[in-house]
Amino acid sequence: MKDILVTGGSGFIGSNIVLELQSRFPEARITVLEDFRSSCFKNLLGFKGDLLAYDCSDRAWMNWAKGKKLDIIYHMAAITDTTILDEQKMMFDNVEGFRNVLDLAVEKKAAVVYASSAATYGSIDRPIKESDAGHPNNIYGYSKWIMDQLAPSYYDKTKVVGLRFFNVFGPREYYKGHAASMIYQLALKMMEGHRPRIFKWGEQKRDHIYVKDVVTATLMAHKAKVSTVMNLGTGQATSFNEIVDALNEALGTNHKPDYFDNPYSFYQNFTQADMSHHEKMTGFRCRYTTREGILDYVRNYLLKK
Numbered sequence: 656m657k658d659i660l661v662t663g664g665s666g667f668i669g670s671n672i673v674l675e676l677q678s679r680f681p682e683a684r685i686t687v688l689e690d691f692r693s694s695c696f697k698n699l700l701g702f703k704g705d706l707l708a709y710d711c712s713d714r715a716w717m718n719w720a721k722g723k724k725l726d727i728i729y730h731m732a733a734i735t736d737t738t739i740l741d742e743q744k745m746m747f748d749n750v751e752g753f754r755n756v757l758d759l760a761v762e763k764k765a766a767v768v769y770a771s772s773a774a775t776y777g778s779i780d781r782p783i784k785e786s787d788a789g790h791p792n793n794i795y796g797y798s799k800w801i802m803d804q805l806a807p808s809y810y811d812k813t814k815v816v817g818l819r820f821f822n823v824f825g826p827r828e829y830y831k832g833h834a835a836s837m838i839y840q841l842a843l844k845m846m847e848g849h850r851p852r853i854f855k856w857g858e859q860k861r862d863h864i865y866v867k868d869v870v871t872a873t874l875m876a877h878k879a880k881v882s883t884v885m886n887l888g889t890g891q892a893t894s895f896n897e898i899v900d901a902l903n904e905a906l907g908t909n910h911k912p913d914y915f916d917n918p919y920s921f922y923q924n925f926t927q928a929d930m931s932h933h934e935k936m937t938g939f940r941c942r943y944t945t946r947e948g949i950l951d952y953v954r955n956y957l958l959k960k
C-alpha cells in the first residue's frame with residue numbers, strides 16, 4: 656500500500672490513523688483530505704505528506720486524483736456531532752462525500768475502509784450483531800445507515816470494508832469539543848478537582864474502545880476476506896460507574912459521582928459489540944480493555960500535557 660488517501664485525516668481518529676501509517680510505512684505517499692470543520696491542523700503536527708483542504712462532498716477535489724495512483728482510501732470524514740439536526744446537510748455531506756470516495760476508488764481500483772457507526776443500531780439491550788442495524792435514533796446514525804446500504808453496490812467493483820465504531824476515546828479528541836468522548840469530558844472535570852456528573856445511577860453501559868485499538872483494526876480491515884461491514888468495539892459493556900472508578904485509579908483521586916436525571920428519552924442505555932463477525936473476517940482482537948485504555952490515556956497523555 657504505497658499511495659494512501661485519508662479523508663477527515665486531521666480529525667480525532669483520522670489523525671491517529673495518519674500518524675500511525677506514516678510511522679509504519681515511511682515510504683508511503685499519504686494525502687489527507689480535510690476541511691477542518693471539526694478539527695485542527697495541530698492534530699497533524701509531524702505529518703510529512705500532502706493535504707487537500709476540500710469538502711469531500713464537493714466533487715471538485717477529485718480533479719486532484721487525475722493521473723495519480725491510489726491503493727487505499729481510509730474514509731473518516733463526516734459530520735460527527737450528533738446534535739446537528741439539519742437533515743439535508745447531514746445526509747448530503749456524509750452520504751455524497753462517501754459516494755465520491757467510492758466512485759474514485761472504483762476508478763483507481765483502490766480499496767476503501769470507511770467509518771460507519773454503532774449509531775446505526777439504536778437501542779438494543781444485548782450484544783449487537785451487524786444484522787441488527789437499521790434503527791438509528793438520529794439523523795447522524797441514519798446517514799451512516801444509508802452509507803452502509805450504498806457500500807454493497809460497489810462490492811463487485813472494489814474491496815469496501817465498513818467499520819461500525821462503538822464509543823471511541825483517546826488522544827487527539829480535544830478539537831471535537833462537546834462531541835468528544837464522555838471519558839475525556841469526565842477526566843477533564845476530575846482533573847480540575849470536580850466530582851464527575853453522570854446520569855442516575857451510573858449503571859448505563861456502553862462499549863468504549865480505545866483509539867489505539869481502533870487504529871490497529873482499521874489498518875487490518877482491508878484484509879477482510881470479503882467486502883463487508885463489521886462492528887468495532889471491545890465486545891464488553893462498561894458502566895459509567897466503572898469508568899469513574901478507572902479514572903479515579905488513573906488520576907489517584909477518589910471523586911464520588913454526582914448523579915443527575917437523564918433528560919433524554921432516546922438515550923442508548925446499553926451498547927455492546929458482538930465482535931464475532933469481525934474476528935472471523937480479519938482475526939482482530941482488542942489489546943486494551945476499556946479500563947486499560949483509560950489508564951494509558953490519562954497517564955501517558957492527559958496528565959503529561
Ligand SMILES: NC(=O)c1ccc[n+]([C@@H]2O[C@H](COP(=O)([O-])OP(=O)(O)OC[C@H]3O[C@@H](n4cnc5c(N)ncnc54)[C@H](O)[C@@H]3O)[C@@H](O)[C@H]2O)c1
Nearest residue numbers: 663666667668690691692693694710711732733770820823
Ligand atoms: N469517535 C467515535 O466515537 C465514533 C463513533 C462512531 C463512528 N465514528 C466515525 O468515525 C469517523 C471519525 O470520527 P472522529 O471521532 O475522528 O470525529 P472528528 O470530527 O474528529 O473527525 C471527522 C473529520 O472529518 C472532517 N470532515 C467532516 N466532514 C468533512 C467533509 N465533508 N469533507 C472533508 N472533511 C470533513 C472534520 O473536519 C474532522 O477532521 C467519522 O466518520 C465518525 O462518524 C466515530
